[in-house]
Amino acid sequence: MFVTNGVRRSALAVVAAVGVMVVISAPALAQEAAKDPNPGAMTVTGSLDFLNQYMFRGIRQNSTGIAIWPAIDLGLAAFSGEGGLKSASINFGTWNSLHTGDTGQDGPSGKLWYESDFYAALGFGFGGGTSFTTTYTAYTSPNNGFTTVKEIMFKLGVDDSGKLGKAAVKPYIAIAQEFDTDIARGQADGGENAGTYLELGIAPGYAAPKASIAFPIKVGMSLSNYYELAGEDNKFGFFSIAGIATIPLGGTTNFGSWNIHGGVEYQRLGDTTAAFNLDDDGLPKKNQVIGSIGFGFSY
């Protein structure tokens, strides 16, 4: 088993939104919101996902059982305008991973709650769909599966759907730096030095009235000490491609927009991440398939 003190959070993501839920009969539920139920400056998004495997940037987090990801985010539209800076926003949120298997309830701690992350992000939107976001994240482990990792990340993205329509690929680049580390403490790889991570990705997708599908593709690399293994920093961490379908559960109602979503992700791992992903014979496994299903909402 690996992970005992080493890692944390997300890979899949792709929550999406859309569609109402709670097919109950109560009047308040039934009232279709002809108007926007939330025209103010704050938004709430949340999701609950179930996965067979949790890989954080290619680093395996559990070997058995399932992972459950409850997450919620509060967004604040701080500014919108017509100048060079089109928008500014602040987001706070918590993201969690509950494990039934070896790194959770069935593990040494006997506790389900493997990971709890808090993050705060400041984002700016510019013309042409360009955005720049700075995010601070504290990755913590309530069941002491790993030591707290603190990270600052910078992400530059382009939403090219305005220009390219259905051919949009929404490319992005993200660089993350770990800080406040020590040997084998505060690092995703449990290594000797704080790491710097680079991710390049695109997220093409197609939306139809009754469903949408996305094909996120990304590559994770170490710019410095992010994928350490026996004193060597391996540059290539992982390559990932996924197919994720999102089905709205109805229109926008007084409860916001709800959806169910699910998909399959394939990851090709580098030497370090494969060494963390041993098979039943104790040999490094370079390939990993992840299945997920969940629901989300946006309000």
Place this chain on the structure above:
Amino acid sequence: MLLTRRKLAHGTRVIVVAVVMVWAGRTPAWAQAASDPNPGNLTIAAGVDFLNAYLFRGIPQDDTGVITWPYGDLGIALHSGDGIVKSIGVNVGLWNSLHTGAAGSDGPSRKLWYESDFYSTFGLGFGNGVSFGVTYTAYTSPNGSFNTVREASFKFALDDSVSLRRLSSKPYVIVARELDGQADGGTEEGTYLELGAAPGFPVAGVTINVPLRAGFSLGDYYEGVTGDERFGFFSVAGIVTVPLSSMPTRAGSWNIHGGVEYVRLGDRNAEILGDTSKVIGSIGIGLSY
């Protein structure tokens, strides 16, 4: 130092209130207020408070360093009508306690995050301000200071502000049953009773609340060396809430609030604290959207 390895959870933390926006002026997105920014069925309440001591239902948790309570609540209004049941709602939320002192970053764990609670409430509203709520809470300690306590609580409350206006006292009764784990670190899961009232009135643009409450053990909630003590604590507080604007804004209603609470403890809790009473000061900001 009190309490290394205690348990408990949530507690005094009450009285958030709400009202009015923050970041006065500034950017266009904030400034546009006008009508209700959130007419839908979901509501958000959040805040962060700073205190000098934390007693959970009278059980001492920490009185060293600074204690910070960030919290957030998502409310869902499922039903509203004119029948016997006037309203049905569900709330889910997180409440946290971060400690710089002996129970946190200066303690054995060296970790700030002493407590994280998850709760969900199913609430029913009836006529004349009567309400009934059932809450499940999991009190957890990310820094390992106490074992997880799971609890079901039942709250019966009366909002008499419509009939009594300024004389209203908003009385309530809470009965909580520990399902797994114990706040007192005793031998048996306990049953807790709280009787309280929360009179309040507006004065010159601010709101003053004077919450009163008393906590008792109905069975094994305050276990000590001499057995289970009935009386846990009595508390009275004065809390001032100042809205940060006179009208809700597009970012909701924000406020700053602060106050002082006096807590008189039963023998069992006083023995842990090393004193029969405690004065707690707090200040914080709150949001309602």
